[in-house]
Amino acid sequence: MKKQWYLPTPAFSKYVCYPEFLGHYSHFPQHTERRSEGFLGNYNLHLIFDGEGYVFHEGERIPMSRGRGFLYPKSAYQYYGSDPGKPWDVRWVHFSTEIVLPLLEEVDQSRAYLFTFDLEAKLDELFEEMYLLSASYVTRNEPRLSALLYELLVKLLQNSEPLHGSVPHEVRQSIPSAADIIHVECARPWSLESMARLTGYSSYHFLRLFRMVMGKTPNRYLTDCRLTRAKLLLVSTGLSIAQVATQSGFAQSSYFIKVFRKFEGVSPVKYRQAFGS
Known part of the structure; x- marks a missing residue:
């Protein structure tokens, strides 16, 4: 099977990201590409759901x-292909962006990003919706196509690991679970060590993985959770500022x-005056 769609240049020119060429190949043993540097002026993403193949990267043939x-x-040099005997079931998209996205910052500094991804993250469902919208393209589909691609890139960031040095899926899943606990119990006197104990990692590895999966450090995430709770208390209760601070986890x-003013741009009192009932 070989399904692919070219999309016209979008009518709106400022989408955060937008698919230009996408498709789904399976049982297609001729699938192989070798592109010289500078040939393809957009990003090229492939996710393999079955079958075998290879990528040539830095002189090495990587399964x-x-x-x-x-x-x-x-504009990267590209050399990859499907095994003719066990061809890929692969979903792919070529796309452009208007801004630098978190996943792409690292990619832009390298020749290629090779990774493993969680097959249960339902990334194929995002592709399927993009295929449907592409097959029946009308201009009003453009915002949804852009949103689906953005969701795909964010989910991939949260559910992938570099091919070399990756960790098992069940281990990575402990990071979002720990984040949920921290969010609910943000008033606790958390330290990096106590947050790391939720996952069983050392503080060093917890910090690295949390930043990779959640897009921010554990301490920044904790501060954001506390500020969110504080804002709710400020606008929905008559608690004093000292009480709001205590119940939000600030000693x-x-x-x-000081922290509230830094991140919100106003004092807690002025925030309450502006948004409180």
Whole structure:
């Protein structure tokens, strides 16, 4: 099977990201590409759901099979292909962006990003919706196509690991679970060590993985959770500023006021005046 769609240049020119050429190949043993540097001026993402194949990267032939993928930056040299005897079931998209996205920052500094991804993350469902919208393209589909691609890239960031040095899926899943606990119990006196104990990682590896999966450090995430709770208390209760600070996890009201002003641009009192009932 070989299905592919070219999309016209979008009518609106400022989408965060937008698919230009996408498709789904299976039982297609002729699938192989070798592109010279500078030939393809957009990003090229492939996710492999079955079958076997390869990517040539830095002089090495690297096997690429179920649960693996690759993402090339713009204008990169590309050499990859499906095994004729066990061809890929692969979903792919060439796309452009208007801004630098988190996943692409690292890719732009490399020749290619090779990774493993979680097959249960339902990335194929995002592709399927993009296929349907592409097959019946009308201009009003453009915002949804852009949104689906953005969701795909964010989910891939959260559910993938570099091919070399990757960790098992069940281990990676402990990071979002720990984040949920921290969010609900943000008033606790958390330290990096106590947050890391939720996952069984050392503090060093927890910090690295949390930043990779959640897009921010554990301490920044904790601060954001505390500020979210504080804003809710400010607008929905008559608690004093000191009480709001305590119930949001800030040990001192003076520190709470300083942090609140830094991230929200106003003092807690002015925030309450502006948004409180």
